[in-house]
Amino acid sequence: MTQPLAPDHILAIAPYRAGKPIEELAREFGLDPAGIIKLASNENPLGCSGRVREALSEAAGALQGRYPDPNAFDLKAALAAHHGVPADWITVGNGSNDLLELASLALLDAGSSAVYAEHAFVVYRLATQARGARHRMVAAKDYGHDLPAMLDAIAEDTRLVFIANPNNPTGTHLAPEAIGQFLAAVRTRHGNRVVVLLDEAYDDYLDPAERTDSTQWVRAYPNVIVTRTFSKAYGLAGLRVGYALAQAGLTDVLNRVRQPFNVSVLAQLAARVALADQEFLARTYALNRDGRIQLQEAFAALGLDFVPSHTNFVLVKVGDAARIDTELLRRGIIVRPVAGDGLPQHLRVTVGLPQENARFIEALSDILAQ
Numbered sequence: 001m002t003q004p005l006a007p008d009h010i011l012a013i014a015p016y017r018a019g020k021p022i023e024e025l026a027r028e029f030g031l032d033p034a035g036i037i038k039l040a041s042n043e044n045p046l047g048c049s050g051r052v053r054e055a056l057s058e059a060a061g062a063l064q065g066r067y068p069d070p071n072a073f074d075l076k077a078a079l080a081a082h083h084g085v086p087a088d089w090i091t092v093g094n095g096s097n098d099l100l101e102l103a104s105l106a107l108l109d110a111g112s113s114a115v116y117a118e119h120a121f122v123v124y125r126l127a128t129q130a131r132g133a134r135h136r137m138v139a140a141k142d143y144g145h146d147l148p149a150m151l152d153a154i155a156e157d158t159r160l161v162f163i164a165n166p167n168n169p170t171g172t173h174l175a176p177e178a179i180g181q182f183l184a185a186v187r188t189r190h191g192n193r194v195v196v197l198l199d200e201a202y203d204d205y206l207d208p209a210e211r212t213d214s215t216q217w218v219r220a221y222p223n224v225i226v227t228r229t230f231s232k233a234y235g236l237a238g239l240r241v242g243y244a245l246a247q248a249g250l251t252d253v254l255n256r257v258r259q260p261f262n263v264s265v266l267a268q269l270a271a272r273v274a275l276a277d278q279e280f281l282a283r284t285y286a287l288n289r290d291g292r293i294q295l296q297e298a299f300a301a302l303g304l305d306f307v308p309s310h311t312n313f314v315l316v317k318v319g320d321a322a323r324i325d326t327e328l329l330r331r332g333i334i335v336r337p338v339a340g341d342g343l344p345q346h347l348r349v350t351v352g353l354p355q356e357n358a359r360f361i362e363a364l365s366d367i368l369a370q
């Protein structure tokens with residue numbers, strides 16, 4: 001009998017499906033890459049701050065053969081000032097994905113479980129499965145997290161709860177009051193045994209009135225981790241850098257399982273420069289707000305149901321999503337099918353530049369009229 005190559009819990013993992021790269025579509029359909037638009041991976045259509053580009057070209061010229069600073073001193077100092085927290089409350093990651101992995105590595109094992117919501121970011125399940133831990137998926141409510149049900153789903157063996165706020169792929173948002181109540185209840189019922197990770201990858205896209213300072217929860221609770229990324233609004237998806245905020249004790253735990261050189265020299269520099277260019281962030285916010293209205297108004301006009309979005313993408317119900325996705329690809333437009341997230345009738349569309357949004361809408365209307 002042949003032995004399996006890996007343990008069952010690893011073989012059970014359905015690999016992550018990333019948005020199709022432009023070059024791949026160009027090869028498959030014989031299209032000109034220049035004419036393809038990608039609205040599939042929630043990337044920033046403005047690219048990144050010009051100041052980042054300048055800093056990187058300069059740094060490339062002066063590149064030495066050294067490892068990066070394992071403690072990311074300069075970046076942490078900038079983040080500490082930005083958030084008003086001590087530097088030893090910060091963990092840097094190779095994208096915030098890395099931090100989700102670190103939390104699962106540090107907190108989960110084969111005898112424990114993690115709680116997360118249906119239609120939540122798929123990496124929560126992947127990181128849990130990779131540890132051989134049980135996953136307790138809680139049914140979504142109106143496409144979002146059902147926090148009271150998630151509270152009840154926390155079992156004796158639960159060590160970690162993942163919450164995406166706003167959530168990907170649904171674009172839903174939880175009010176600060178609901179999160180505050182949830183965190184207080186978890187702490188009262190379970191003390192430090194259960195860590196809650198609040199993934200705020202899309203925080204920068206919230207309307208000012210919806211924003212809250214989530215460091216209040218990090219200050220209040222030693223069992224809370226907040227993660228942020230430079231991949232989305234800051235436009236550094238290709239450089240891979242994110243970070244976590246947590247009190248020093250929990251930060252120490254995360255750093256025990258972190259690879260010492262997990263964030264490259266160039267990524268550390270780019271993040272620091274990007275953070276200083278808040279004007280770029282403001283432009284990104286405004287472009288996204290307008291583009292989101294453009295997409296949502298078009299969906300309404302086409303009679304399509306969509307989930308009102310708090311992010312840089314919109315989840316829209318198109319019916320036969322697989323067919324429509326293929327038709328869009330044929331026309332050189334890449335969006336994201338989300339059948340793997342339990343949403344076979346929906347597509348997730350990233351907000352692009354106005355002209356990209358318009359081309360997508362035109363193609364979609366065309367396909368729906370066939």
Ligand SMILES: *Cc1c(COP(=O)(O)O)cnc(C)c1O
Pocket residue numbers: 042094095096097098121164167168199201228229230231237240241242
């Ligand atoms: C994109 C995304 C991330 C992280 O992306 P990184 O590029 O690894 O920082 C984390 N959480 C959610 C919900 C996301 O959509």
